[in-house]
Amino acid sequence: MPTRLQIPGFVDLQVNGFAGVDFSSGTLTEAAFRHAGHALLARGTAAFLPTLITGPEPLLRRNLGVFCAALRHDPTLARHIPGFHLEGPFISGAAGAVGAHDPSAVRPPDLACFERLAGWAEGRLRLLTLAAELPGAAELCRHACRRGVVVACGHQLAGSADLARLAEAGAAALTHLGNGMPNRVHRHDNPLLAGLAETRLKILFIPDGHHLPRHVLELFARAAGPHRLIATSDASPAAGLPPGIYHVLGNRVVLEPDGRLHNPRRRCLVGSSATLLACMNVLHGLGLFAPEDLLRIGFYNPLALLGLAPETVPHGPYRLSLDPAAGFTLS
Amino acid sequence: MELVIQPDADSAARLVALLIAKALREKPHLVLGLATGRTMERVYAHLVRMHKEQGLDFSLCRTFNLDEYIGIPASHPGSYRFYMNRHLFSQINIDPRNTFLPDGMACDTQSACRHYEELIAEFGGIDLQLLGIGADGHIGFNESLSALRSRTREKALAPSTIAVNRTLFDNPAEMPSRAITMGVGTILDASNIILLVTGSTKAEIIAKAVEGPITSMVSATALQLHPRCRVVVDEHAATRLQAQEYYRWIFATEPEWAEYR
Numbered sequence: 001m002p003t004r005l006q007i008p009g010f011v012d013l014q015v016n017g018f019a020g021v022d023f024s025s026g027t028l029t030e031a032a033f034r035h036a037g038h039a040l041l042a043r044g045t046a047a048f049l050p051t052l053i054t055g056p057e058p059l060l061r062r063n064l065g066v067f068c069a070a071l072r073h074d075p076t077l078a079r080h081i082p083g084f085h086l087e088g089p090f091i092s093g094a095a096g097a098v099g100a101h102d103p104s105a106v107r108p109p110d111l112a113c114f115e116r117l118a119g120w121a122e123g124r125l126r127l128l129t130l131a132a133e134l135p136g137a138a139e140l141c142r143h144a145c146r147r148g149v150v151v152a153c154g155h156q157l158a159g160s161a162d163l164a165r166l167a168e169a170g171a172a173a174l175t176h177l178g179n180g181m182p183n184r185v186h187r188h189d190n191p192l193l194a195g196l197a198e199t200r201l202k203i204l205f206i207p208d209g210h211h212l213p214r215h216v217l218e219l220f221a222r223a224a225g226p227h228r229l230i231a232t233s234d235a236s237p238a239a240g241l242p243p244g245i246y247h248v249l250g251n252r253v254v255l256e257p258d259g260r261l262h263n264p265r266r267r268c269l270v271g272s273s274a275t276l277l278a279c280m281n282v283l284h285g286l287g288l289f290a291p292e293d294l295l296r297i298g299f300y301n302p303l304a305l306l307g308l309a310p311e312t313v314p315h316g317p318y319r320l321s322l323d324p325a326a327g328f329t330l331s
Numbered sequence: 332m333e334l335v336i337q338p339d340a341d342s343a344a345r346l347v348a349l350l351i352a353k354a355l356r357e358k359p360h361l362v363l364g365l366a367t368g369r370t371m372e373r374v375y376a377h378l379v380r381m382h383k384e385q386g387l388d389f390s391l392c393r394t395f396n397l398d399e400y401i402g403i404p405a406s407h408p409g410s411y412r413f414y415m416n417r418h419l420f421s422q423i424n425i426d427p428r429n430t431f432l433p434d435g436m437a438c439d440t441q442s443a444c445r446h447y448e449e450l451i452a453e454f455g456g457i458d459l460q461l462l463g464i465g466a467d468g469h470i471g472f473n474e475s476l477s478a479l480r481s482r483t484r485e486k487a488l489a490p491s492t493i494a495v496n497r498t499l500f501d502n503p504a505e506m507p508s509r510a511i512t513m514g515v516g517t518i519l520d521a522s523n524i525i526l527l528v529t530g531s532t533k534a535e536i537i538a539k540a541v542e543g544p545i546t547s548m549v550s551a552t553a554l555q556l557h558p559r560c561r562v563v564v565d566e567h568a569a570t571r572l573q574a575q576e577y578y579r580w581i582f583a584t585e586p587e588w589a590e591y592r
Contacts, residue, residue, distance in 0.1 A: 001590075006358030006458070292359050292388045300359065300391060310360040310391075311455035 009046025017237030044277030054088030083126030091155035096182025131156030145170035226293035236271025344373035364460030433511035460521035468549030472512035481514030538571035
């Protein structure tokens with residue numbers, strides 16, 4: 001018998017776009033952003049951080065402006081968006097670590113640049129992803145923390161010493177652990193193992209069924225556990241669209257019928273086509289987590305990372321239920 | 332209001348614990364209103380057992396108690412903080428920082444009362460309030476003539492209340508005569524209410540409370556105004572109820588009670 005849950009929906013810390021709208025596109029409009037936001041809210045995501053990936057400063061400025069204008073004009077959407085996530089530009093430009101981001105727009109940690117970005121976000125910057133091994137990363141991290149921005153380490157070649165230094169400097173999480181890293185790395189001192197071992201950092205991960213194979217999800221469940229895990233969709237503009245060929249995040253991508261979204265030329269995944277609800281159902285299907293643990297991974301932990309109380313998240317236009325067989329459903 | 336009659340005090344307490352557990356599973360960050368008294372000890376024992384045996388998770392739950400004595404510290408065995416720690420909080424995985432009682436040791440009682448109301452509002456209000464009933468029909472320490480719209484405030488206790496409650500003190504002389512209590516209006520603001528009443532000594536007053544006219548003489552009668560109030564009684568407490576047959580029929584036939592029959 002399904003349990004009708006009293007939580008308002010899931011909390012997604014990383015949403016790059018949705019329903020054909022690319023948040024990092026130079027042609028993003030306020031209307032498109034609002035369309036994507038409301039489409040996402042109807043699909044089981046009660047709160048999310050619109051996420052901008054690495055891009056040239058003028059583009060980041062432009063799109064942060066579009067975000068802010070949309071939230072000013074759409075108070076309903078604003079209640080569901082506690083802030084923004086900047087995934088870059090202070091990340092590694094190395095192949096593999098840079099992922100689907102534009103390597104030419106990557107830059108070293110720069111306090112002045114961060115200040116400009118935070119200013120353009122009008123105080124709504126909540127999460128910053130940076131690469132821990134970069135010179136100045138710890139200093140930028142301390143600075144961001146003082147400004148009330150949560151720092152996550154990702155798109156990096158960081159080893160255990162780098163992550164320890166960043167954790168010391170106040171970093172709180174790892175961005176999509178097990179993705180945004182090269183296929184070939186040092187056998188021990190690599191971002192994945194060092195990340196798992198640095199228990200001061202919460203683990204953002206993408207359980208969409210494509211970004212991480214089942215055995216890695218099982219490993220995360222056992223090695224990190226439900227108190228440290230935070231599911232994110234890493235939803236891309238192609239999420240919510242039918243299979244086909246699309247142009248997203250500066251990549252020509254193929255959305256396969258099974259939901260895998262990739263750039264065949266660069267051989268990398270380009271965000272996911274899943275909502276967080278779909279991700280939570282992948283986790284539910286693993287059978288590794290108790291219902292209350294799933295609610296932590298998809299709701300309570302991401303809120304706690306941002307320092308938000310559950311009461312601050314408004315209900316979406318649906319009721320969420322958990323059925324032992326069918327998983328999470330909306331009605 | 333719905334009334335459920337259970338065969339004995341323990342099954343009544345168990346049913347209440349099951350209702351609380353269900354609410355907690357639906358909303359792990361439940362804001363739970365709690366009560367004290369002998370009747371409640373059984374409920375808490377069941378919750379503790381469900382925590383230990385089934386892993387019922389309280390780690391995200393927040394609690395607000397109805398009332399607290401004025402003038403005795405939390406370390407005093409007669410205080411409600413002491414009671415809650417002993418019977419529930421210390422035996423489950425709740426974060427003590429998420430458990431709240433009115434501050435009976437505050438220098439400024441009035442501002443402590445105001446603060447308590449604000450705190451409840453800050454957590455989005457109480458989702459589920461557990462209640463018992465006093466011998467003269469009071470809920471919380473809302474003695475006779477408590478305004479039906481009253482808020483959290485200081486109350487002088489009735490001699491009858493003092494006479495009953497002082498038996499719980501090792502040294503009856505230490506029993507305070509004043510307390511801070513949620514008001515009747517505060518209680519009615521809860522989204523859901525469960526009133527648990529057991530034993531033949533409560534038979535007369537519970538019949539008055541649920542079937543009698545609404546009056547501030549019996550503050551529990553205000554519960555008749557609440558849209559989602561469930562009353563759980565045992566057979567001993569049910570003897571004076573006029574519509575017993577109807578209550579039994581509802582419990583036996585309504586689908587919402589199917590899983591508890």
